[in-house]
Amino acid sequence: MPSDYDKEAYPEPPRQTPVVDKKTILPNPALIVSKLFYYSVDLPVSTFRDIVDSIRAKNRPVYYHQKFRRVPDLTECQEGDYVCYYEAEMQWRRDFKVDQEIVKMVQERMGACHQREGHSYEQNCVREIQLFNETTKNFLSRYGDLGAYGSGRKCLMKQKERMMAAQALNA
């Protein structure tokens, strides 16, 4: 079976099944239905999966996460060194994709928390909501209005504007 999801990030809510206290002799229909479902759907599907996995286990390919080396940034490039510009631009694009995925994951965690807590989510998922707000604010301030042709250079200029605005505010 593929590896399960991260149980700390998405904790299961505490179980609320009541203790069984049978007072009648009549059979429990819920039990009958669950057993029926198990034998008619769950068991065939699981055995099929086990068969297929045993066939697959013989020649199972493996894949890796590609690791990219860090290259000098746009700020560390000589002026006119277009090869350095290109490498910095590619690195910036990879970092942009990584940041997008980070924001998606944080959003997913907040959504899962919302789904779990139900109507009391505002009070129980404070940490997730705060993390999400912070992450999106940072993401927008860094990559916000770059437009469709955003590049590392424009992002750098945006950072320069931010720093100038911060300096103007402090002064």
Next chain:
Amino acid sequence: MVAMSVLRAAAAFAARLSPLKSGNTAANLLSRTIPRADKVAVRWGHGKNVFVIQPSNFYDSRFLRLLRFYILLTGIPMAVIVTCVNLFIGEAELAEIPEDYIPEYWEYYKHPISRWIARTFYDSPVKDYEKMMAAIHIEKEKADMRLAQQEVRRHMRQKGDGPWFHVETINKELIDNSPKSSPDH
């Protein structure tokens, strides 16, 4: 009388041509009428209409038949191939890159068909990256050389002591200095 015999001969001839057709006997030849198509007897019986008159479905059903045939001609083999790949080869598992091992560029994909496509048809992304960098380097060198050439041109035109921008002057040996050798001549 003669007409009657001609008619009898014609009836006999028609009967000889198609003897089994009921209108061709001598008695019917003269008196038979031409049947008219719009005045056919339609008998409204007390049952339902067994022969319902509709426009033809032939062209529509032919189109759908051909559509199904040509879609399934490649659709079924492809479905069989994809099913077999998913059953017998299966998707890849994520693993850590072992020490001293540089994975091939197709080993970064999960599905076996994506791996095959990357292996067979596409170039490695490292190769594309290096090609792009080589192109940029060549263009940069060209641009640098053009700028240097402009600079050199400017200098040579100004100073005039370089190999470019020559104006051909005549040989100094050919100058006849004899009229200048004595004053007042």
